[in-house]
Amino acid sequence: MRLAGPDYPAPAKLNLFLHVTGRLPDNGYHLLQSVFTPIDLCDVLRIESTEDGRIERVNEVAGVPAEADLAVRAAHLLKEATGTPKGARIEVDKRIPMGGGLGGGSSDAATVLLVLNRLWSCGFDEEALGEIGLALGADVPFFVRGAPAWVEGIGDILKPFDLPPAWYAIVAPAASVPTHEIYAAAELTRNAEALKMEDFSAHPPDFSKDPRFRNDMEAVVVARYPEVSEALEWLARRASARMTGSGGCVFAAFASREAAQAALEGLPASMKGFVARGLEHHPLREVSGST
Numbered sequence: 001m002r003l004a005g006p007d008y009p010a011p012a013k014l015n016l017f018l019h020v021t022g023r024l025p026d027n028g029y030h031l032l033q034s035v036f037t038p039i040d041l042c043d044v045l046r047i048e049s050t051e052d053g054r055i056e057r058v059n060e061v062a063g064v065p066a067e068a069d070l071a072v073r074a075a076h077l078l079k080e081a082t083g084t085p086k087g088a089r090i091e092v093d094k095r096i097p098m099g100g101g102l103g104g105g106s107s108d109a110a111t112v113l114l115v116l117n118r119l120w121s122c123g124f125d126e127e128a129l130g131e132i133g134l135a136l137g138a139d140v141p142f143f144v145r146g147a148p149a150w151v152e153g154i155g156d157i158l159k160p161f162d163l164p165p166a167w168y169a170i171v172a173p174a175a176s177v178p179t180h181e182i183y184a185a186a187e188l189t190r191n192a193e194a195l196k197m198e199d200f201s202a203h204p205p206d207f208s209k210d211p212r213f214r215n216d217m218e219a220v221v222v223a224r225y226p227e228v229s230e231a232l233e234w235l236a237r238r239a240s241a242r243m244t245g246s247g248g249c250v251f252a253a254f255a256s257r258e259a260a261q262a263a264l265e266g267l268p269a270s271m272k273g274f275v276a277r278g279l280e281h282h283p284l285r286e287v288s289g290s291t
Contacts, residue, residue, distance in 0.1 A: 001058045003046035003091045009283040010043040010111040011146065012102035012276070013139070014168060014244045014251055017213035019192035024154070029138075030183055033195055034151045035161055035207065036142050039168060039276035042283065043104055044093040045071065045111050049119040054087040055079065061092050064105075070136050074109035075116055077132050082122050088112075097272070099176025101245025103139045110143030114284055130156075146282025150197040159197060163204055163278060167260040170244075170251045171235050172272040173227035177247035185220045192216055208240035208253055221247035231271050238263045 015034045022031040055075045057066040066072055075088050090112065096104030113129045116122070124132070130141030138155030149158040182188065195212070207213045221243060222229040228248035235241040239252035254260040257275060264273040 001091070003048055003058060003089060005046055005048060006287050008045045008047060008111050008115050008287060010045055010096075010104070010107040010143070011038040011279060011283055012041045012043075012096045012104060012107065013038050013142065014170075014278075015101070015215065016163075016207040016253075017242070018215040018217060018245065019195070019213075020188065020190045020216045021192045021194050023190055029154045030190065031153060032151065032155055033192070034155075035148065035163075036139075036151050037148045037163055037166075038143070038146055038279040038282065040279055040283065041096060041102070041170070041274055041276040043096050043108055043111075045108060045115070046091040046093075047112065047115045047119065048089045049116070050087040050089055051085075052087050053085050055090075056087075057090045057092060059091050059093075061094055063098065064094075070105040070109040070140075071112045073136055074112040074133060074140075077135060078113055078116050078120070078122065081124075081132055082120065084120050084122070086120050088116055088119070097172040097249060099178065099247075100172050100249035101177065101179075101243065101247050102249055103143065103245065106133075106137040106139035107143040109133055109136050109140050110146075111284065113140075113144060114282075143282075146284070147280060148278070150201070161197070161201060161204070165255075166278045167254045167257045168251045168276050168278065169235065169239070169254065169260040169263040170249055170274045170276055171231045171264070171267065172249045172274070173225070173231040174270050175225045175227035175248045177221055177225060177228065179246045181224075182217050182220055182246040185224075187223075188220050189216050206240075206253075208242055215243050217246050218243040227270070234268065234271070235263070
């Protein structure tokens with residue numbers, strides 16, 4: 001079933017680097033440092049406000065039951081936070097690879113919060129919406145804000161970070177990597193030295209080539225998932241490549257769309273490739289009346 005109304009984008013993100021600096025003793029959550037950038041590879045949501053108070057997803061999403069869908073859960077959380085009698089119908093068109101470290105589920109949740117905040121006249125600002133969304137995942141506050149950020153804490157401490165324009169060649173291997181498995185891995189390094197954002201914000205480095213930056217989860221994923229290892233090796237023969245998030249998508253940065261597209265020429269049939277542009281702000285700004 002297709003809902004009427006506008007298409008609401010939910011952008012993917014890339015971790016330009018990802019360091020694990022420690023672990024909280026009380027709950028085991030990992031402490032991170034990263035730079036997140038949203039990209040124009042997006043899931044598409046269609047959302048209608050209803051008067052019957054019900055929250056429902058109107059379409060099937062392969063591998064994601066409605067009750068587990070972060071988009072649906074976000075709507076329930078916002079309804080509980082406001083006490084509104086209204087409901088919502090949600091359609092989720094998945095275009096971001098799942099289990100790829102691109103944050104699609106968290107982004108879907110953030111888009112639902114942003115859109116229903118307006119449709120239900122909740123009046124929450126981005127900070128309040130981010131706090132609501134944090135219960136669903138540490139990435140949700142970033143997606144609510146939707147701009148490049150230096151990220152710390154469990155992923156909830158965000159500082160604006162200006163990035164030069166960039167295009168990314170992204171390779172998605174035929175593997176879905178469970179985030180919880182990688183965080184729980186005994187071999188994961190958890191003692192990276194914390195960096196200071198101020199040392200880099202005035203002149204952002206080339207994160208893919210500067211030896212101070214890496215993805216601490218990459219070695220764990222590559223050792224466990226040969227498909228990710230093959231994708232990384234394939235792209236690394238063409239440019240400085242890195243895994244994003246907890247895997248398994250890998251990417252390389254370029255100065256132009258043409259250069260990024262050229263890097264994907266000859267991509268093996270076992271992998272999928274995308275070219276995406278880094279975004280300066282959430283694409284919902286371009287959808288009339290959405291935020």
